[in-house]
Amino acid sequence: MDVRTYTPESGIRHPVALVREMVSDLSRCRGLAWRLFVRDIQAQYRQTVLGLLWAFLPPVATTAVFVLLNRGQILNVSDGIAVPYPVFVLSGMILWQTFGDAVQAPLRVVDSSAGLLSKINFPREALIVAAVGQSAFTSCIRLLLLVPIFVMYRMTPSYSALLFLLPYVVLLLMGSVIGVVASPFGILYKDVQRALPLMLQFWMLLTPVVYSRPDGGVLGLIAGLNPVSPLIESGRHWLVVGMAPPSGGFWLVTTATMAVALVSWVIFRVTLPVLMDRIEA
């Protein structure tokens, strides 16, 4: 029979048991994560008139803003771009918002499930998996926007579009890792929740989403240090332009994200039980 023992000791002191529990909980949580995922999708769209259309609107709206600014010569950022500017911005925007949603998802779901967390013991991973799944679902729907755009500009996707899947998954992962690491602090202080959207807004402007990476200058330097840049650039290039070697730092960012993902999972698991004292509901 399954035995669970609770002591004041930190879970980190028994790494073998910790990893064993993590693996068993992950397999245990699949069914629940799926249920929560379906519940959230259904609940999200059932009480709307426009339904899934709401998924399309954010990238379309932001893209429209930048296309208009560019067309009115207020911004001049379309130099040296191989595809029509609207295609460039829209694809970049879809990728960025995938990342941004994934950053906000863990904290949002932990916060909205405080009642559940403080009453029922279920594999907590399920919440995160469901929330990240929801971000993935929304961004997959958004990718459909590229179909009419491709038709409009008489473009055909190249085989390299298949490679796009890798940076896409890494973006999702990196976003959720940031969200998961932020969530213990976000449970304690609401400041984190307020800071995240603001931070993401700035971060987007410092990332080559609506412009291509400048060769030098402060912006070029920042874009070079920004871990999101290579993912967005390569992903977009493979999706709408064609085959090219990944941009600098791509593999570094990819492997680092995978490693940090495991660490963030441990952080989440180990800190959540002590945080339950603080979210008494």
Place this chain on the structure above:
Amino acid sequence: MSDQLIDVCASSKKFCRDLKTSLAYGVRDIAREMVGSRGTGRSRLRHGEFWAVRDISFEVRRGDCLGLIGPNGSGKSTLLKMINGILKPDIGRISVRGRVSALIELGAGFSPILTGRENIYVNGSVLGMTTTEVDAKLDQIIHYSGIEEFIDMPVRSYSSGMRVRLGFAIAAHVDTDVLLIDEVLAVGDVGFKQRCFNTMANLAKDRAIIFVSHNMANIARIATSVLVMNSGEGIIHTPDVGSAIQQYFEQFPAMAGSRIGEHLVHLRECRVPGAEDDAPTVRYGEALVVELEYAVLGEDEPDVIHLKFFDKGASQVAVSYVRIPSGIAQIDGYRRLRVRVRDFPLSAGRYSIGIIFAEAYNDTVNGKIIAHYVSAITLRVVGSETISNISVQLPADVLLDEEYTEARSPDVRADRTLV
């Protein structure tokens, strides 16, 4: 079938009174967990903290039901959450074997937008059921909840009673070894409460149950042992459910010293003569004599004495009234008198007797209460042949009337001859 499923060993839990301090401690706790603290630092109180649960130990075996009682804020729910693995103990160690399910808040995680049926799947999987299990039990759950006609309506339009019905129906169909129940039946109509209670009693047979309730009658019916808590500490843990419930009532300040109201009568002695031990005993059907020695301290002279009898569930089951002989009022200081209850009608078990000194009453108005001693005596009744848990057993016997039997016999014979 008597394997130990829950083992709580010298466990404590502390909380912080102040929000800001609590949050700051939270950040420190995160850091401490991440560097792999041994947990020894958690055993001291920091500024502003208090023990919500202090040094509790017990074990529960399969088939046992531990009733957990205590005043509000005595740490019962915290203890349940610790056993459920939601809160980490700050000191001690808790082991739980087998699948655990907690009926702490019924219908936690219900999405108001979704229908009852959809929520059965969500809630079921939160409680650890697989989709196949829910599929198999879906009809049973819906039938048990008794809200078949509303099952495809969104839960937001349910009444609170309907939500609890559905929540309980789901929780009751989860196969578990350990069941933690925290005062969940407060809502719901009488019929459903009764059904839930029967279900729980049934589930208790092959599970380990911890049952928190403020309803002592329910505790008395279902618990095989009781832990009384106050201010986080375990006051008493005993299989003697009756005396534990007695202890519970003594936790309340109003009842402390077994006295309510002003102390206008001092009851110095109150005993059952002939029984010198702690639990005076009376035989069912025989006379109960209670000897009282009291002094009147105030202006008001009591005219009557009421003896109120409470069963172990603290329900009042009987009362006796006696008039105090008027001559006794002349005596200064302590007066002694005996109250006799003839043909004592309560069935075997444990009772507590409350004693009230009051002014005379007439048909319509109760007299003013001068002094009220809530549980002055604990009484054990023996000798009744009963299998029910009904307190009052009215003496009855069969009347075999000779004339009746004789008159009847020829008729029987006559019937036979007719055939």
